[in-house]
Amino acid sequence: MRRRTLLCSGLAAASAPVLAACSDEGGGAGGGGRTTLSYGMWDPAQVPGMQQIIAAFEKEHPDISVRIELTPWASYWTTLKTSMRGGTAPDVFWMNAVNFQLYAAHDVLEPLSEHIARDATPVDRHPEQLVRLYAYDGTQYGLPKDFDTVGLWYNKALFDKAGIKYPDTTWTWDDLRDAAAELTNPRERVHGFCSEMHRQFVLYPAMFAAGGYVLRDGHSGFGDERSVAGLRFLTDMIDRGWSPPQSAMVESTARVRFWSEKAAMVHDLSAMAGQMYAVPALKDHGGVTVLPKGRERTTVIHGLANVISAKSDKKAAAWKFVHFMAGRRAADIQAKSGVTISSYAGTQDAWLKSMPEFDLKHFLDMEKHATPYPSSKNTAVWENLQYPLLGAAFSGKGGIEGAARTLGEQMDRALKEERDS
């Protein structure tokens, strides 16, 4: 350690800008005895909404100010981990289900249960399955801010052209399959559906709808017969040419195909409504409804939470902010900004009204029969196994059964390692 410090001071002496920058970094408290919190997030689209919430919060707490630290999604988690190591992590930051348990298990998050009890935070106003996503070993570590469900988006113009009825809440997988066949037009390179290899929008919802599962009691569901049936439903569409193969969808993604009216139906998140709305053609003739029923009617629900870093030296102020974010006023502002569905019950009207052309209430209706996004302590480890192993089957090479079985075995091995460590 001594050697490093020596090197550091040596270099600092050699170059003046370094010194200046060093002194710049120091101290979180600004002038006038105010505490400055840093708030880590990744979505640039939500910055304006968050800034409004922060303004409302600062009005209520004049002694605290909040500074947003935006890190793009691609580097968010790596940056967060290394900044935790170096002690420079934000005081409050966004957390998702994939990473939550790892952070909680390593004690780098501040436990919130006591604070919640003391300040009577309205936890019960948020969907219970979301709240539960952010509890670990009986302790609450995060409070939900929003949620996302997956819906079936469709292009009315392409349906009209093929002369078939628009999808509705009565649709089953058979209807989806028949429509996909009708809508596909190879000459114009239009596909009826997009079986994109995307776990949250496509793979998991299909597995759940077929009655299968991804993770149950610490075991993988990829070897399960029903799960495989769900995946086969997807690869079948590819094999018959009603969906582009995955190889084609990395070159032009399902979302972009839908935007450019080359895909008639896609699965996509409620959070994408704003971007769909910004495409003139879709604002004019785009539609959305619930996911068609397989063996069961379901969708995947996921939401982000605000958490506090255990290494923060301003935990009292940080808690005030997280508490405020979980309340009604913050939820109202977030809903009005129109990017995501606020998780606070009864505040979603503003979001629905922000895009009257789309029937967004389907996303709220789906919450009832939604399955929470599956996660364990080392979620990323077994998630990383999925795309490499399933890639060939989703590129029209067949063999989904074998691939899913192998994936199930490897995932079980990863889960066992996770339990043992």
Next chain:
Amino acid sequence: MSVFPATAAAKSAGRRAPTSAARSSRHGRRAGYWFIAPLGLGFAVFYFWPMIQTFYFSFTEFGPFGGHTWTGTDNYARVLRDVTVWQALGNTLIYCGIGLLALPLAIVIAALLNRRGLRGVSLYRALYFVPFVTLPVAVGLVWNWLYNGDFGLLNEILGWFGVDRHYWVSDPSTAVFAIGAVMVWSTTGYYLIIFMAGIKAIPQDYYEAAELDGAGPLRRFFTITLPLLSPTLFFASVICMIQSLQTFDLIYIMMGEKNPAVGDTQSVVGLFYKWAFMENAQGAAAALAFLLMLLIAGLTYLQFRLQRKWVHYG
């Protein structure tokens, strides 16, 4: 960071040592250290110390949120056992092989541009160099679009000649070549300039003499241009090899995680980045880095040994 003329190091050491430098000045006994001190300090902090640390890290494992434990040679065992490492190494060698194709291409163009009395030479040269000046990330994006299987221009043009549509960058059997082709495309201009300078340095009377002997252009190319260009060619091949072994930018931008060809295109540096910064396996990444350093040093040494066999110093 380029590793440019490693070659010249060796050459000049032999050629220049006894001349002016050593004898000339006695004034700099102490001052010499002051002159090299700033660079020396920078090297110590940013290169020598990190080299030592990389070596140390390669025997440890990192916790996700700090702290590391000594794990002995586990990381090296993992690196040698992991099939993705060998695949990445294979891919890297393919990139290296494809990348070297830029050299013959550049030589041929340089020879064409060297035709006596040819007009527009500097315009051609300027145009061929444009890809090299362009941001590699931008180059990757542009080519991704040209390669696009459904709406890309390449398939459209190939379609005129009856070639079937193909997903060039997401088909595991073509992706590595598609990326390699972009590498050749973007570096040819660089080697072209170097070779043109090399050809210019060849005395014109060699050609005139050969012409009097009745040697045609092809013959002149193989008996004069190529041998006399061999030192430049050697220099270029060393650079080309070292650069290809470090390939990262293009692959990073052209391949996404969901691409079915991801494993078939990953380079060693790409794998290093993934381990170190995506999968929190810094220890194993350090071991991989250390082995790649040894490989590059070994290959460079090999090239120097082989150069005696084919490089012709006039």
Next chain:
Amino acid sequence: MADTTETTGARPVHAEATGPRLSRRRINTGSLATHLVLSLGALVMVFPFVWQALTALKSLAEVSRVPPTLLPDDWNWSSFDEVFTALPFREMLTNSALATAGRTAGQLVFCSLAAYAFARMRFRGRDLLFGLFLSVLMVPSSLLVLPQYDIIQQFGLLNSTPALFLPGMFSAFGTFLLRQAFLALPKELEEAARIDGAGSFRIFWSIMLPLIRPALAALAVITAMTAWNDLLWPLIVNTDPKAMPISAGLTSLEGQYETNYPVMMAGSLIASLPMLLVYVFLQRHFVQSVAFSGSKG
């Protein structure tokens, strides 16, 4: 550069006028074929950029039309607007410029000082030190980023402009290139100056340094290009969009817009334009510098 204006060489070639008639015609057809091959090559080199610009000006619906249109139906600038709202482009361009300037200036100063000492001064352990410095050439810097990142973090410099150029300011290649240039200068210059009573630094600064201007220019051009294009290092140290250079910024645009090609083409066009403009204006220097660095090998 007078000859840059003409691309086609259908006219008789001047210098060969003395040769016999037959040979002249042969040269003409030969040069026509040469021009054909070279122009085709030039087209392959440049057309992707033309296509990039045309795509940036089309709508998403138009670029996915089959078969593709050559010129945009209507010239659509909205992709450029999207790029400018999605990314803090002005900051990113500034960061790229500062990183490039810092790295280039650093190399010119540090490398020329050390190169001068290694080439023209005598001190104990000089050759050993030079060998040690050259060993940096053999180690690709992309493999040292892990500890380098730690060091930058300890200085508290993550997400700052100095982080972008600090390690790159010190270059073994630059030292080597400049040392070669210093070695080629005659020793009488220094001796005369010393008799006049000039100190080491004076001699270096006002006599020797101006004499290796071509080498300095070559180093500056090559370093600037490397710095502007650098991706791996900035991707690691500067993750805040406002502290990113343009190369890293473009990759985050890809994350946001997936395969929305008009936006991607607009972004990549804006990002590569500054260096291209510099190249257009300083074309001869670029070419000479690259040739110089190669010929010193």
